[in-house]
Every structure is written in structure tokens, then in C-alpha cells.
Amino acid sequence: MSAEAHHSHRDVTGGWLRPSVFGAMDGLVSNLGLISGVAGSSASSHAVAVAGMAGLAAGAFSMAAGEYTSVASQRELVLAEIDVERRELIRHPSDELAELTEVYVRRGVEPELAREVARQLSVDPEQALEIHAREELGVGPADLPSPGVAAVSSFGSFAVGALLPLLPYLLGAASLWPAVVIALVGLFLCGAVVSRVTARSWWYGGLRQLLLGAGAAALTYGLGALLGTSLG
Template sequence: MGSNRADVRRYRRNHRAEVDGAALYRAMADAEENAELAKVYRDLAAVEERHAGFWARRLTAAGQPEPAARPSARVRVLRVLARRFGAEVLVPLVASEEARGRRMYDDQPETSETSMRSDERSHAFLLGEIRNGASGGALARLEGRHRTPGGNALRAAVLGANDGLLSNLSLVLGVAGSGVASGTVLLAGLAGLLAGAFSMALGEWVSVQSSRELAQRQLDIEADEIAALPDEEVEELRLIYQAKGVPEEEATALAKRLMEDPDNALDVMAREELGIDPDERGGNPWTAALASFLLFSVGAVIPVLPFFWLPTLAAVLVSGLAGAAGLFALGAATTLFTGRGVLLAGLRQMVLGLLAAGVTYGLGALLGVSLGL
């Protein structure tokens, strides 16, 4: 019986993952402007739905009621983001999830006589290709120092706001702990907000501008190689297409046709070999800097606001409560791209943030006493 119960739990997990995957692909197809790419997403959704049906039948065969094909709350939120910002905003997240799950069925005996194992690996490869070739809009370039291979704009937004909230909450409470007047705490909080926001903006501008300059240098080198060594570039492109499953003769013919136009060849080689979108080249540094400034400021202003109208002790209490609520909300928001429990993630973020702020408050009080403030 224990084994049967374990199997049922596994079937339910698999069914939930496939239902969520199908719902995400449907949402991406609806939000995708490129008709060909939208068709790819619809085809992927159909495969996921077929997989979900497989596990639903397993559950009913095990004497369980037929599971509902309703996506999780997390996926419903992600569908709203896709409708608002476009399918592109979900590509890094979905690609990362597909990469992690590419072998999810390899050790599940029920799938041995099906195409499900190869389907999952195919999905992971295809989403990786889409992610590497997808050009980002303004929102997708907000990554800053939190940029990771599997990251996305939502991750950057949450972490940027979290930086502002946690650093300024600690600063404000630390200054308040020293016993100074409310106006002094307010001044320190506003100074911390501006200093942090400008620091984030400058760091993001330098990061994106450096990426653009590096991308341009790589494009220049690739253009020189296409002009000087066209046969070698044809061979490189042939190998790239063969790695994607194109037969050797077709890959060779396609590579030669592309190399007949140097500009077109550069565009293709940049995307396929270098992973660079020649039109974007890493994004607009000014857009990224402004976004970083605003995201940090949104978080940093929360603990400062109570000091505008409340005396110091009351403001400290309200600021701590507002900071705790903000930390919980931001921790909960991270579950959109981690898939973990909302309550645990929110409480963990809140407790760790309040611990840091409490330590800073205590140090501020000690310094206030030692300095006679």
C-alpha cells in the first residue's frame, strides 16, 4: 500500500506539472506576436496536455477521482504577466524549468514505452534555442547585477525592490536606534534612498554599456572572419544546423546560401554562434539605469514614509511593520520563478530581513549611548 500511495503522489505531481506547462504554453501562444513562434507554443501545449491526460488515466486506474485540469495559482499569475508584457517575459523562466525537467521521466517506468522522455528533452532543447535567440524588450533588460543564465525580468524587479527595502529599513532603524530626532532619521532615510538608487542605476548603466561594447567587438570580429574566411564560416554554420537536427546536405546548402549575403550572414552567425541579437546588443543602458533606479526606490521608500508624519518611536514601529509586510510580499513574489511555497518563502524573507534590521537597530542604540546622542 505504501508503494501505491507513493505512486499516486507521483502521478499527481506529474499531472500538475504537465497541466501547468500546458497552461503556460497556451498563454505564451496567445501573447506571442510572431505567428510561427505562437504555433510552436501551441504545439508544445498540445504535447503537455497529452502528457497530462496520460497521468490522469493513471490516477483513475489507481482508483482515484479524475484530477481537475486547472492550473496552479502561480501559473495563473504568470499568465497575467504574459498578457501584460508579452510571451518573451516568460521565456527564460520556462526554459530553465524545461532544462531542469528534461530527464524527469527517465526513471519512471510508466513512460518507458511512450515518447514522453524524448518529448521532455526536445522541449528543453527547443526552449533553450528560443531563449538564446529571443530579443528582449525594455522590461527584459532590468536584470542588473542579479542577471543569471536562467534569470528573467520578474526576478530582477523583485530583487531590485528587495535591495532597496532591506538596505533602507536597516539604515532607518539603525539611525533611529541611536536616539536622534525623527527629522534626522527621515533625512538619513532619504539620503540612503537616493544614494542606493543612484548607485544601482550607475552600476546597471556600466554593466549594460560594457555588454554592448563587448557585443559590438564580437560582431566586428565576426564580420572580419566572414570577409576573410568564408569557407570556414560556412563549415561552422553547417555544424550549428546539423546540431539542431538538419541533415548534412541541407545544412551545407543552407549555410552556403546564407554566406552569399555578408550582412545576412553576420546576422545569422551573431545569433547562432555568438548568441547576440545584433539589433539589441545587450539593451539600452539608459533604460536599464532608469529601471534600476525606480525599482530600488520603490522598496527603499517604504520604511521612510512613517517618519514624515509620526514621532520617532511610533514611526519606528510602523516602519518595522511596513518593512515586514513588504519583505513578506517580496519573498512570496519569488515563488513565481522558484515554484516553492508562498508562506515559507514569505516568512523566510521577512524573518531574515527583520533580523538584519533588528541587529542594526541594536548597534545604533549602542553607538548612540557611547556617543552621548
């Protein structure tokens, strides 16, 4: 008889959902702010559209480069530490066995049983390496993220978010309001989606992001209007 499932858990790591949605929100807020600032300076619709396209491209490439560098550096660090552990398992197997035994003893397993469990798990070198890596580094060799995937997903999610407030201008809009409305709706939806990996309600998450985006747009619009007047 299989074990009965009494309850289930949400993905507490966020998986792909969290970074993708936050990338889209970053694109929404940053490009909405840029577009609002340029529009506030009394620039033409064409100038606003050009600025929005430049903001989309620059932000997306910056996000992709930053994410690639960050993930690649972290991956290289973890792989270097895993190599250290691999060499220790080869050079000092008895010390590593004692170390793993102590881990299970600290968790409440009787010493003799802990040693036998550690011995059996250490028969396979690759399994032993994975167990030691998880216990000492908190990550397994197979769990390391791909820098390329991280860069592409960051680029794509930021670009989609940044495109939303720009879209009305690309379709011929002459005022800022269509861009603001579309961007705020997008922020509300992103905030609501993020609530899937938090304990907050969907309306709270959506409203919070909407208000943050509205605040950013208002501030940059005011700054653009001020600079447009003083520098004009």
C-alpha cells in the first residue's frame, strides 16, 4: 500500500515563476518610469517611443549580462568546492566517512547505525560526492543552474515587461495615459501571480505592485516636467 498524501506544499523556491515575473516587473517599472520622464519633459511621441525602445534594449541586455555573470560566477564557485570534496573523498575516505557519520549522529541516529548508513551510502563514489555536497554546501552537482538559461530568461522577461508601456506609442498613441494604464494593469497581474509563491493574497500582491509602479511613474513624470521647464 502506498503512503497516503495528507497535504501538499507550494514550491517554496519559486522555480522559474518568481525570477520570470520579477524580471517582467522590473522591465515594466523601469521603462514606465523612463517613458513617463521623457513624456513629462514635453517631448514628442516619437521621442518618447525612441527613448522607450532604447530603455527596453539597454535594460534587457543589462539584465541578461548581469544574470549570466552572477549565475556563472556562483556555478564556478560551487563546482570548485565540489572538486575539493571529490579530492578529499579520494585521498581521505575514512575521514570523510567519519564526517558523514557525525552528520547523522547529530540528527539523532545512534552512532553504530549512523556509521553503517554512512558506509553503505559511500559505496558509490558519485552518490557519496552528492551527499557530501548537499550536506556541506547545501547544493547537489546536478542542481546547478545554467548561466545561458538564466540570461535568456532574464532578457525575455524584462523585454516583455518593458514592451507593455511602450506598445501604445508604437501603435500611434499621442499621450501617456494608455501607456500608464497598460503598465499598471500588467504590474497588478504580475503582483497577483507572485502571490502564488508567497503567503499574501493575490489582490494584496497586485495592489502593492500597482502602487509602486504608479509612484515611480508619477515621480519620473514630475522630474521630467521640472527638467523640461528649467532646461527648455
